[in-house]
Amino acid sequence: MAVYQAPLRDMRFTYRELLGSDKVTELPGCEEATPDLVDAVLEEAGKVCESVLFPLNRSGDEEGCTFENGVVRTPKGFKEAYETFREGGWVGMACDPDYGGQGLPNCVNTLVEEMICSANMSFGMYPGLSHGAYKAIKRFGTDEQKQTYLPKLTDGIWSGTMCLTEPHCGTDLGLIRTKAEPGAAEGEWKITGTKIFISAGEHDLTENIIHLVLARLPDAPPGIKGISLFVVPKFMPKEDGSVGARNGVACGSIEHKMGIKASATCVMNFDEATGWLVGEPHKGMRAMFTMMNAARLGVGVQGLGIMEASYQGAVDYARERTQGRALTGAKAPEQKADPIIVHPDVRRMLLTMKAYTEGGRMLAAWISQELDYAEKCQDPKRRQEAEDFVALMTPIVKGVLTDLGSEVANLGVQVYGGHGYIREWGMEQYVRDARIAQIYEGTNGIQALDLVGRKLGAHTGRYLRRFFHPLSEYIDRIMDDDELEDFALPLAKQFVRLQQATGYIAQKGLSNPNEAGAAATDYMRLFGLVAMGYLWVRAVEVAKQNLDGDEADFYKAKITTAKFYFERLLPQTGALFAAIMSGSRTMMEMDEAAF
Amino acid sequence: MAVYQAPLRDMRFTYRELLGSDKVTELPGCEEATPDLVDAVLEEAGKVCESVLFPLNRSGDEEGCTFENGVVRTPKGFKEAYETFREGGWVGMACDPDYGGQGLPNCVNTLVEEMICSANMSFGMYPGLSHGAYKAIKRFGTDEQKQTYLPKLTDGIWSGTMCLTEPHCGTDLGLIRTKAEPGAAEGEWKITGTKIFISAGEHDLTENIIHLVLARLPDAPPGIKGISLFVVPKFMPKEDGSVGARNGVACGSIEHKMGIKASATCVMNFDEATGWLVGEPHKGMRAMFTMMNAARLGVGVQGLGIMEASYQGAVDYARERTQGRALTGAKAPEQKADPIIVHPDVRRMLLTMKAYTEGGRMLAAWISQELDYAEKCQDPKRRQEAEDFVALMTPIVKGVLTDLGSEVANLGVQVYGGHGYIREWGMEQYVRDARIAQIYEGTNGIQALDLVGRKLGAHTGRYLRRFFHPLSEYIDRIMDDDELEDFALPLAKQFVRLQQATGYIAQKGLSNPNEAGAAATDYMRLFGLVAMGYLWVRAVEVAKQNLDGDEADFYKAKITTAKFYFERLLPQTGALFAAIMSGSRTMMEMDEAAF
Missing domain, CATH: 1.20.120 (Four Helix Bundle (Hemerythrin (Met), subunit A))
Structure with a gap:
């Protein structure tokens, strides 16, 4: 049966012994990330992931999300789990303390995200998408937008989405048709169009949902240079921080997918929905890339999280399941058969899983640490170096760790033999969940083109x-x-x-x-x-x-x-x-x- | 959207131009497999697969089998499709004309099986398992057993199973606990025990189900040398060929699986069920290996069938979907984007799929042709050579073609991008269906051990x-x-x-x-x-x-x-x-x- 314990020992090895990440305290804003605090955060995150998120992983997959009359319901237990998660301050863990966040460095956040993805990748999509919206508004939004949205997104009482894809365009966003027309008031726009594959586009976990939407202004040049970014809330925010009238955006349906079934993937219809420009007109792709780079690292970490979970499940089974004898003679003569971990071919699979998982963790943690330097280092030379490095390595982390995520999850099934194919054992879910990570946020083929073509x-x-x-x-x-x-x-x-x-x-x-x-x-x-x-x-x-x-x-x-x-x-x-x-x-x- | 057309041109290339398989007419019993007949059979099989089986593939996956009060129902349409299939003589296509079969050579049968697996792998499990039971009884059964069961299995009005696995043993069949005790009449045995993962163990397609069961006689030596094979019908056969009283075998539940959801995978409980020995006491493994060798080739062909279907779906989409421009300049300037087949990375995926699929077909067809010589050649030297060759290559066909089946199916999803992950497009089903073929009939690790250890x-x-x-x-x-x-x-x-x-x-x-x-x-x-x-x-x-x-x-x-x-x-x-x-x-x- 699938099992999960946060791999705290190996995380400490990677964070502290290998990368010396404790030195991030030298960065402004990271002073509090002392070894004691980091250990405490990881330990606490481990507990939440093991005891709150992991128990809902199988049931969430079986039940999935449901859609009825425009309303999306997450599986049983998700609402309560989200509340626990939110109240623990985990949504805003890496957010700016100015907006109520914990201000933890990326290099810590990545390890926590790994745990979340191991325990319940579908669940992780909800706070994960909020983080993308947070980043875009924080970097490109007006002060008013920041004050309106960032504290709510940090707290987790509101969530966010990224609305890019349309039925006829995914990779090629230059083809976007969703349009923005002048609205009733100065600075307001009416957004109309259909977006598909919108993760967390509609759900019952938060009081409001903040959509970051790519659309074309009336005077937009054709193609990729005519795309602007808008913020479009599900409910209009009121001055006092509560929510007002419903906006003209609604969920048309949810997708039936191979995996991450507890994550609502929505068709979102915008019908003259009120929105506000985020950043400059026609510069939406630039803002979107900011979100996407962070998201790509996050998707790589999804691959890593699945690897760890699948590895743990496989080791557990290989130690328990007895079948056949070691080729060199019985290892457990008191039993009718030896545990299958004695067999070289099983060890080959387990060591492949282990080597990729721990190697993937080292890689993801390294890039995350450099991301902290890219964002916060005061020395311009060091900062530039870190920026360059992160730009180079982000497609590799996304592409390679998600490919390995699928490979490792498939090995996990193979270790279980026939039981691996049965849903209740939990191993095949990892294969289905892992598979999307090779596709979204730019397919891995696109990551590879980004690497050779741009980087x-x-x-x-x-x-x-x-x-x-x-x-x-x-x-x-x-x-x-x-x-x-x-x-x-x-x-x-x-x-x-x-x-x-x-x-x-x-x-x-x-x-x-x-x-x-x-x-x-x-x-x-x-x-x-x-x-x-x-x-x-x-x-x-x-x-x-x-x-x-x-x-x-x-x-x-x-x-x-x-x-x-x-x-x-x-x-x-x-x-x-x-x-x-x-x-x-x-x-x-x-x-x-x-x- | 998934599409399927029987690849008749490439099959003719492999069968006729590459392998010269028309020469099998020189074998006794294969005289009728003339080029005209083979072409007609393949064409007709293609029509049945395209028009009867393929349209039920997606709906069968969505609906799955249901279990209620011991009764298993196959998805809507399966009963009618099975009747069409049965009436067309397809169940007994490769069976002996003495029992009502068509007596077609293995090298033709393999191509037809490939089509069935492309069109609807789950459906193919029902006649496929019958074939294993047929082979075991034909080779090891008494004349009476042959007369009782073979015409019915050939016709398809009855179906068969192979009952090997128990909860505590799969690979290591020496641990089997199901027991056979003397029955009421001479030659009758009472079989008691639980078998799991029994494909087609219970369903509503046939009037009777004939279980081939591994169990231990009272005087059985421990381990693998104490296992005997029994035939245990669901309903007792009557002299006139109709079915009589219900036997003491019942389905306890069906598994919820990653894929092949329209194939019923059953827990079968034998409670003093009446059975008859097939072959010699304690020599059940030998008989089982006969069934398994044929089954292993068949499972390799499942991998091949999925490859072909996934490849066709991917090519279709890559020609239709427009997105981005060719790196060397627009290829379809009249459209807003080029079809994605212009991109080298998409071509890399498609050609990988194509090369493995056609290569896999050549390999499977070659082994199948040799199997005909192994079974029927009058020249003892040539026959022995063919037997040796088939013994050597069977684990390779099973292991390698099913590994490639999964790899190719995953590429098919990747070509579709986000749509590949959505169930209705049909591509992710191939991934889920293909996955089991790497596991059952001996995991691929076991195939590899068979190759290096035995062959x-x-x-x-x-x-x-x-x-x-x-x-x-x-x-x-x-x-x-x-x-x-x-x-x-x-x-x-x-x-x-x-x-x-x-x-x-x-x-x-x-x-x-x-x-x-x-x-x-x-x-x-x-x-x-x-x-x-x-x-x-x-x-x-x-x-x-x-x-x-x-x-x-x-x-x-x-x-x-x-x-x-x-x-x-x-x-x-x-x-x-x-x-x-x-x-x-x-x-x-x-x-x-x-x-």
């Missing part, structure tokens, strides 16, 4: 250098370290491959953009695997210094898992490299009619 | 030589063929890798069976990829001879797809080889408590 070439490779230079220096440093000899050379080799692939794409892509497009997905994975490989070597370094202590077993397992990663998973890079270097010709020469 | 070493490598020798000769032959220079050397290299990996496992596995266990899954995939690579080169040979004809586009696409396979998919072998050669040490050294 690689930006400022003549400046973003790239934020990863390549430190990695290069690191490899130089460890090359002569006897303790790391199993890792240094293979890492160096993979890094050469990554550099060669990068050079190939940069060069060929210039004359033929299809070359970059053809390489993109394999390149993104190659990049992600090398980045995780680097982090695994750093983890080995930390572990080797702790092999004599009380927790020798924990650190020994880190080293074994790193070896497994290097022996069994990192070699994929060879296949990826070969695929990248084969170019675009074959796939482009295929006649459309011949598919 | 590699059998008769000092005799099975293996049935693949290695012809491949070796083929490579020698094409090495100097200028027409094939893009393929010959890469194929030769991959074959060397496969041979080296085989040698490594054979050698290391002797002293430490964990070495074979650790390598098994990666080895199985390596083997499957090389086998498909070989078939793709043969396909290129055929295609090159037809580039001047009317169907030049069809053959050109074959060559392009083969190139794609060699450039982008076959290179995985490098990573698999590295993983295999890394051995078992790391995964076995991990302490159980440290997972």
Whole structure:
């Protein structure tokens, strides 16, 4: 049966021992994130996730959301759980204290988000979407908008959405048709159009829902440069903070989906709904990208959360289920069969899950820490470096961790055998829930195009250098370290491959953009695997210094898992490299009619 | 939206042009399988699958089976569809004409089964399971049992099951507890126990259900050598062929599963149910393996069927959906956006799907043709060779084609983006349906162990030589063929890798069976990829001879797809080889408590 315990020990390893994230207290606004506080927050979050959110994960999936007469009901228990969550201050955990938030750094928030996604990914969508709306208003809204919406979103008594997609356009937002016409009062607009796939577009958890909507002003130029961002509340906010009249926005239906069934995915109809411009006219895409970058990191963390939960369920079953004998002779002769964890093929699956999960955590935590520096560092040089790095790595975190999320969740099912396919055991739900993360906030193919098309070439490779230079220096440093000899050379080799692939794409892509497009997905994975490989070597370094202590077993397992990663998973890079270097010709020469 | 048209052109290519399967008419009992008849059968089967089974695939998934008071109801329309299917003679298509079957060769049957699985995998489970029961009784039953059951199973008016799994044992059938005690009459046994995961264990499609049940006789030795096979009908058969009293077997509940929801997966309770021994006492596993080998090939074909259906859906959408512009400039300037099939990353996904699907078809068809020789060839040498070959390749077809089934179905969802995640579009169902095929009839990990543990070493490598020798000769032959220079050397290299990996496992596995266990899954995939690579080169040979004809586009696409396979998919072998050669040490050294 699926089980979940917040992986606090490994989180501390990643946060403190590997990344030294306690140093974020040096950033203005993060002073209070002391080791004691961070530990207390993680522990408390773990309890809420284990005892409030996780118990609703299966029932929420079975029941799903219901839609009747424009009203969306979340599954039984969600309302109460949301209240507990909200009252605990978890919605505004990473929000500005000026608006009532806790002001915790991103690097802490990411770990808490991971726990939420492990425990109940559907539930996490509701506060998660609010956070996107919060960010957009905070950065681009007027003071009045900030005062009206941010305290409510921070508190969680109101929630938010991002309304981008329309029936005929998802990836290609330049095709948006939703329009904004002058409203009754100065600064008011009437928004009309249909948006689809709106997560948390309608539900019964909050008193109001604040939609951030992309639409076209009357004088909008065609395409992507004519899109503006509007805030459109479900109920009109009143001066006293209460809600007034219903606005002209309504849920038309909810989708029946493969997974995240407790998350309401809505068709939202805007019929002359009153809205206000957020940011400058026709600059909506810029504002939306702000929301999307944060959201993309968050989606990567969804993949991570599912990995952890699936891994825990699989280990639990592999220890309990007895079937067959170890190939080298009975391990539990007192029983009629050995637990299946004795079998190499089961261990192969579990170690694959473990290596990706812990590697994914290191990667997500690292980017989150740099995001804190990008947002708050006073040193402009350091801040710029962090911004560059986050820009480079965000599509990788989103794309690679969500691909791995699905792979790991599928391994979790496989460890369970037939029981993995049965809903009540909870393992197949992870597969269904994880699957969306590869699609939304830009499909992983789009993440890969963002990486090769926008990020690689930006400022003549400046973003790239934020990863390549430190990695290069690191490899130089460890090359002569006897303790790391199993890792240094293979890492160096993979890094050469990554550099060669990068050079190939940069060069060929210039004359033929299809070359970059053809390489993109394999390149993104190659990049992600090398980045995780680097982090695994750093983890080995930390572990080797702790092999004599009380927790020798924990650190020994880190080293074994790193070896497994290097022996069994990192070699994929060879296949990826070969695929990248084969170019675009074959796939482009295929006649459309011949598919 | 999901679409399905039987891929008759490609089936003819595989059956006739590539494998020359028309020659099976030389086998006794296959004389009637002339080209005209085979074409007519495939065409007719295509019509039934497209017009009768496919329209029930989505509705069957939504409605699922229901269980009430011991009665199982299949979804709306299934009863009528089954009647049409049965009346068309499709249930007994591959059965012996002596019992009313059509006696069609396996190599035709496999193609028809592929269509059924593409159109409605859940539906296919009902006749599919009957076929397993038919095979066991035909091979091991008494004359009386044959006369009683085979005509009914062939006709389809009765159906069959295989009752193996119990709550505490699946893979490890030695743990079976279901018992057989002497019954009221000579030769009758009373069967008592609980079986789970019984596909088609109870349903409303047939007048009787014939259970093939593994149980222990009173004097049974412990473990796997004490298991016998029994036939246990739901209703007692009467002399006149009608059904009599209800037997002591009842459905206790049905499972709620990830997919194949229209297939009833039952808990079956046997309470002193009357049964008769099939075959010798305590030799039930042998009989069961007969059923399982055929079933494993059939499950591999399920993976193939899902691949084809998912591929067709994805191509259809990629041609229709407009979004963005080709990276090299608009391809459809008259529209606001280009169809997404212009994008290299979409083509990468489609070609991956196509290469695996057509490669999988070639592989499954090849093994099926050899199965006909194994079963019917009069030349004992040729028959033995075919038997060896089928024994070797069956776990590969099952394991690799079902793994690819899931991979391809997931790509199909990804091509659809957000719509892929919505149930009504039908693409996510393929992911859910395909998933079980990696698990049942022996998980793919068990297939891999069967390959490395039983098949590699059998008769000092005799099975293996049935693949290695012809491949070796083929490579020698094409090495100097200028027409094939893009393929010959890469194929030769991959074959060397496969041979080296085989040698490594054979050698290391002797002293430490964990070495074979650790390598098994990666080895199985390596083997499957090389086998498909070989078939793709043969396909290129055929295609090159037809580039001047009317169907030049069809053959050109074959060559392009083969190139794609060699450039982008076959290179995985490098990573698999590295993983295999890394051995078992790391995964076995991990302490159980440290997972």
